[in-house]
Amino acid sequence: MNIILLSGGSGKRLWPLSNDVRSKQFIKLFxxxxxxxxxxxxxxxxxxxxxxxxxxxxIATSKSQASAIHNQLGGKVSxxxxxxxRDTFPAILLAASYLHDELGVSEDEGVAVCPVDPYVDNSYxxxxxxxxxxxKQGTANLTLMGIEPTYPSEKYGYIIPTTxxxxxxxxxxxEKPDTEAAKDYLRQNxxxxxxVFAFQLGYLLDKAHSMVEFTDYRDxxxxxxxxxxxxxxxxxxxxxxSIQVMRYSGSWKxxxxxxxxxxxxxxxxxxxxxxxxxxxxxxxINELNIPILAMGCRDMVIAASGDGILVSDKERSGYxxxxxxxxxxxxxxxxxxxxxxxxxxxxxxxxxxxxSIRAGEHMSYHSHDYREEVWTVVSGxxxxxxxxxxxxxxxxxxxxxxxxCKHMVEAETDLDIIEVQIGEAISADDKKKFDWKI
Amino acid sequence: MNIILLSGGSGKRLWPLSNDVRSKQFIKLFxxxxxxxxxxxxxxxxxxxxxxxxxxxxIATSKSQASAIHNQLGGKVSxxxxxxxRDTFPAILLAASYLHDELGVSEDEGVAVCPVDPYVDNSYxxxxxxxxxxxKQGTANLTLMGIEPTYPSEKYGYIIPTTxxxxxxxxxxxEKPDTEAAKDYLRQNxxxxxxVFAFQLGYLLDKAHSMVEFTDYRDxxxxxxxxxxxxxxxxxxxxxxSIQVMRYSGSWKxxxxxxxxxxxxxxxxxxxxxxxxxxxxxxxINELNIPILAMGCRDMVIAASGDGILVSDKERSGYxxxxxxxxxxxxxxxxxxxxxxxxxxxxxxxxxxxxSIRAGEHMSYHSHDYREEVWTVVSGxxxxxxxxxxxxxxxxxxxxxxxxCKHMVEAETDLDIIEVQIGEAISADDKKKFDWKI
Numbered sequence: 001m002n003i004i005l006l007s008g009g010s011g012k013r014l015w016p017l018s019n020d021v022r023s024k025q026f027i028k029l030f031x032x033x034x035x036x037x038x039x040x041x042x043x044x045x046x047x048x049x050x051x052x053x054x055x056x057x058x059i060a061t062s063k064s065q066a067s068a069i070h071n072q073l074g075g076k077v078s079x080x081x082x083x084x085x086r087d088t089f090p091a092i093l094l095a096a097s098y099l100h101d102e103l104g105v106s107e108d109e110g111v112a113v114c115p116v117d118p119y120v121d122n123s124y125x126x127x128x129x130x131x132x133x134x135x136k137q138g139t140a141n142l143t144l145m146g147i148e149p150t151y152p153s154e155k156y157g158y159i160i161p162t163t164x165x166x167x168x169x170x171x172x173x174x175e176k177p178d179t180e181a182a183k184d185y186l187r188q189n190x191x192x193x194x195x196v197f198a199f200q201l202g203y204l205l206d207k208a209h210s211m212v213e214f215t216d217y218r219d220x221x222x223x224x225x226x227x228x229x230x231x232x233x234x235x236x237x238x239x240x241x242s243i244q245v246m247r248y249s250g251s252w253k254x255x256x257x258x259x260x261x262x263x264x265x266x267x268x269x270x271x272x273x274x275x276x277x278x279x280x281x282x283x284x285i286n287e288l289n290i291p292i293l294a295m296g297c298r299d300m301v302i303a304a305s306g307d308g309i310l311v312s313d314k315e316r317s318g319y320x321x322x323x324x325x326x327x328x329x330x331x332x333x334x335x336x337x338x339x340x341x342x343x344x345x346x347x348x349x350x351x352x353x354x355x356s357i358r359a360g361e362h363m364s365y366h367s368h369d370y371r372e373e374v375w376t377v378v379s380g381x382x383x384x385x386x387x388x389x390x391x392x393x394x395x396x397x398x399x400x401x402x403x404x405c406k407h408m409v410e411a412e413t414d415l416d417i418i419e420v421q422i423g424e425a426i427s428a429d430d431k432k433k434f435d436w437k438i
Numbered sequence: 439m440n441i442i443l444l445s446g447g448s449g450k451r452l453w454p455l456s457n458d459v460r461s462k463q464f465i466k467l468f469x470x471x472x473x474x475x476x477x478x479x480x481x482x483x484x485x486x487x488x489x490x491x492x493x494x495x496x497i498a499t500s501k502s503q504a505s506a507i508h509n510q511l512g513g514k515v516s517x518x519x520x521x522x523x524r525d526t527f528p529a530i531l532l533a534a535s536y537l538h539d540e541l542g543v544s545e546d547e548g549v550a551v552c553p554v555d556p557y558v559d560n561s562y563x564x565x566x567x568x569x570x571x572x573x574k575q576g577t578a579n580l581t582l583m584g585i586e587p588t589y590p591s592e593k594y595g596y597i598i599p600t601t602x603x604x605x606x607x608x609x610x611x612x613e614k615p616d617t618e619a620a621k622d623y624l625r626q627n628x629x630x631x632x633x634v635f636a637f638q639l640g641y642l643l644d645k646a647h648s649m650v651e652f653t654d655y656r657d658x659x660x661x662x663x664x665x666x667x668x669x670x671x672x673x674x675x676x677x678x679x680s681i682q683v684m685r686y687s688g689s690w691k692x693x694x695x696x697x698x699x700x701x702x703x704x705x706x707x708x709x710x711x712x713x714x715x716x717x718x719x720x721x722x723i724n725e726l727n728i729p730i731l732a733m734g735c736r737d738m739v740i741a742a743s744g745d746g747i748l749v750s751d752k753e754r755s756g757y758x759x760x761x762x763x764x765x766x767x768x769x770x771x772x773x774x775x776x777x778x779x780x781x782x783x784x785x786x787x788x789x790x791x792x793x794s795i796r797a798g799e800h801m802s803y804h805s806h807d808y809r810e811e812v813w814t815v816v817s818g819x820x821x822x823x824x825x826x827x828x829x830x831x832x833x834x835x836x837x838x839x840x841x842x843c844k845h846m847v848e849a850e851t852d853l854d855i856i857e858v859q860i861g862e863a864i865s866a867d868d869k870k871k872f873d874w875k876i
Contacts, residue, residue: 076719105535210629274761276739278754289784290744291765294451295758297738304747306728311749313734316716318734327712327729344782345792346727347858349833352790352856354783374814374836376858380786396860398812400836418783418790418858420814421835 001052002105002201004080004095006088007041007061007069007116008180013257015324016308017285019331024256025116026335029285031266040255044116051125056103058072059116060095067337078103083224089235090227093208095221100201103219107233110135113232115195119253119264127248131198134167134246141242142189143198144170146191148249152182154372155254157193157233158307159245166188170243173233189246197237207236258301258310260319272303281314287333306342320383331428338411344418351421357382365436371423373401380415384408385436406434439490439570440639442518442533444526445479445499445507445554450762451695454745455723457769462694463554463772464506467723469704480510482554489563492857494541498556500534506664506774518539521662522546527673528665531646532658536640539655548573551670552620553633559615561688569636569684579680580700580751581636582608586687590620593692594644595671597683602627608681609670629683632690635675644672695749696755698741711740725771744770744780751804769866776801776849782856789864793855795820809861811839818853822846823874837855844872 007025014024025044032046041059048055056089058078059069066081080098083092093112099105108269112133116253118124131143157175162170167322173193174185195392214220237243255261262283269275271286275294275311282297287305294385303310308327312320332343338361345352355375365385375384375398382393386407391399393409403423409415440623445463449456453540463482470484486493495506496516504519518536520529537543548570556562566757567760569581584597596612599606599714606779611631613625614728650665681839693699700721707713709724711718714730723742731763741748747767750758770781776799783790793813795801803823813836815821820831824845829837831847839845847853 016728016758055572075739272765273590274760274765276757278751278755287748288747290770292749293761293765294749295761297749297756300735302749306731308731309724309742309747310728311730311732311735311738313716313739316714316734319490319714320731323712323714323731323733327710327731332728344790346815347854350854350856352782352792352816354790372834374812374834376812376814376860377862378785378790385776396810396812398836398838416785416788418788418856420816420856422816432633 001048002056002099002109002111003048003058003128003206004058004092004099004113005041005044005057005116006091006113006195007065008088008091011256011322012321013318014261014303015320016305016310017287017303019307019333021080022068022333022335023065024261026065027285029261029265029270030119030417035210037270038267039072040119041069041116044114045077046368047074047120047122048125050122053347056099056105058095058099058103062089063104063203069336070337071335071339085226085229086227088232088382089230092232093204093212094217094224094225095206096201097214097217097220100205100239105201107200108136110198110203111204112196112198112202117255117256118194119260121251121252122150123250124252126250127250128196128198129370131196131246134244135198135200138200138282139167140169140244141199141203142237142240142244143167144237144243144245145194145196145248146245147194147252148247149186149190149192151188152179152191154182157192158182158185158194160185160188160190161245161247164247166247167244168247170245173238185407191245194231194248194252197232204236211235232301256321258303259314260311261350262301262314286419294384306344326404336363337361346348349422349424351426353419353421355417355419356407356409357415357417359411359413359415360438363408365408365434366420367404367405367406367432367434368423368430369403369432370427370430371405372423374422375399375401375409376418378418380417381412382415383410383412385410408436439486440494440531440537440547440549441486441568442537442549442551443479443482443497443554444529444551445497445503446526446658447531449694449695450759452661452720452758453700453758453762455725455741455745457745457771460769460771460773461503462699463721464503464510465704467699467708469499474704475704476710477510478557479554482552483515485513485558486562487564487674488560489567491690492541494537496533496537496541498529506773508775509510509773512531514638521659521666524665524849525667526670527668528662530657530670531553531642531650531665532662534639534642535652535655535658536647537819538643538824543639545638545643546574548636548642549637549639549642550634550636555693556632557691557698559689560685565684565688566634568637569572569634572684573636576638577605578607578682579637579641580675580678580682581605581674582681582683583632583634583686584683585690587620587624587628587630587683590617590618590624591630592617596620596623596628598623598626598628599683601686604685605682606685608683611676613742621866629685632669632686635670642674649673651796667729688807695831696750696758698743700739700752703706709742712730720747749775774801775799787860787862787864789859790859791859794858795847795849795853795855797849797853801846802847803844803872805842805844805870805872806859806861806868808863808865808868809840810841811845811860813837813839815857815868816856820851820853821848823848846874 018024025040160171232421273284273292284302452462463478518533530585711722711730777795
């Protein structure tokens, strides 16, 4: 089957484990069949390939997430990177033309689009496959998944079907309602809109060509910036008359808040933490290398990372967004395509960073105008290039890199470097990239 | 007046702000008259000198606390350092002979001994002065302070007086009782034993000479290690027949647990932290440079330092000692006579430390057998000495110090250094000290 996974939104609702460069889908709180920790994106990929080992999985995402996806899934998936953010219609359109023009998917094949972040079991992806099969029968242009509601929620949009059959034409869509309206919808057999659609690839490409002038994927990519920001729901779904919904009553959980995430995470404690025996219904995730001691905590979630520490009543955790925005905090941890980058000390005029590079990987060849750097290798071997000169690096070696000097390092083994940055204007924006080995 | 302050016990009951090298009396959670944060030891010193600007204050303490005391009080107090730990009788004896032989206090002067850690107002030290005056009248060899109990506590020892007068002979002492026994003591006008004694200096020296063979302070210091470990209560107080108690009914709080400390700290939040408006009766102390967000917390204390993070129900916080002992943690932060030492990263084979040295101060001249160090100056100026060679240090300078190499640094301005230690056996014990400038 062909699946486009939408991996969007850097979010603050799972702060401090999600931030501007690290989305919730990359936090490793679940476990795979061997008991190893895995992230949402790893879990989803695993689930899809358990259902269909030959599935063509394409992740539609932004530049900022491409490294993390590569890090977590390696070369196993296609990544369709948006050159800039333009809402879901342009993103799905770009991914669809990528499937057609780059992966050779033919116009009569079915394609499903799913968000990457619901917590489900494998039966969900069985159902997505079923949707793709239904799509090929051509009974409707667009097939949606409708989640059988478990309560009259105010958090989701609703789909009102014309019948209560498993597959039914759609009567109308409803925005997030209040509880009374939601109760009324439930009496009409309404379903939650989970943002899952399936269609024949040709349908979407025709639709796209009627709305946007472009020749192929590369052309669309080059003019992506000029596209209007508009959601797929608004641009396509709500305007389509040949549309049906398939009723799904299997497992489905929205883990967008700590309250829900705490419920599904694999272990009550991840990382260095001790709970006394008076703690109840409490989960701790600790990414710091100092211990957490929790005593007498009830219905709480405690989460710590280089970005900060959350101590919250579970119920309240859903309201954190404005508070997190108030805590203006620099990003202290980032997952890169070559490894990780952790700020361990920040002062006016200096910043100390721990850089970990995986064996065989290398960072980009770059320079900084406004800071010098002192690298001390604390473990591993590698080769540094500084202004074109190669230099072997071993544990204990020190390199000083003046402002303006081009530099990079390739790791021969896993390589840890303590990097001290010194300068009055230290900023992630102070970076020029250069070609390497030309 | 002459006061000996006993500054003992490295404790775990205020973890993570107290640890093996940092006692609760050095945590800055109170405020002075100008609104600046102060520690318990600073507060006590300030209170005593507000009552009596000419007070001779001597702090009896261990080697491990001497640096922190010097750091916080500068040269204003005499510090009588025990060469090793030998319980309160030897400690008070050493301090008494120090007063006599080093500070020239005469034998007929009164001396009061107080623990450094109760939270009181100035009236308490007024009362201590009054005790010293009473002592000089010679009506008893030993005068104790008895705290008017506010409830039948199981946490304190009791003094049963013969009368209910302000000054009364002591009938007997009682160990920490159960609640029923405590109620019975209260009916007998009993008082809490606060560990405050006053005596004429000559009395104690006579007593001491009858029990220990020594000539003067220096002689006692040299044989300190041979003294028997015994408490002052057991060795002197409980054996003395000429003994009286003075009834104190002013403010007095034992801030040995977070529950009590949270009640008296100056601000509900110290450090980077945000509480939402559903938090109730909650205090946060954050010494880390990442923010804490607390939501929906009730009756809790949250404390974070380089050693760890505590999230506790206040009532439960009194039971933390065994749990903290379970979290075997290396000391990540230490206050030195010359500044501070903060571990910012620790891995097998390496440790990264931020060393901050105050202007004018210097560390000891020393070497390590099993590690090399790379120092990068991130701010300030100083002079390093490496194997006898002096070298000026400025921001951005890097020094590599091989294993076995003697080194030290003097700060000309406040000086911050990132020190990367590399070696298979990094340990605080791997340190040889040398004389400098001989």
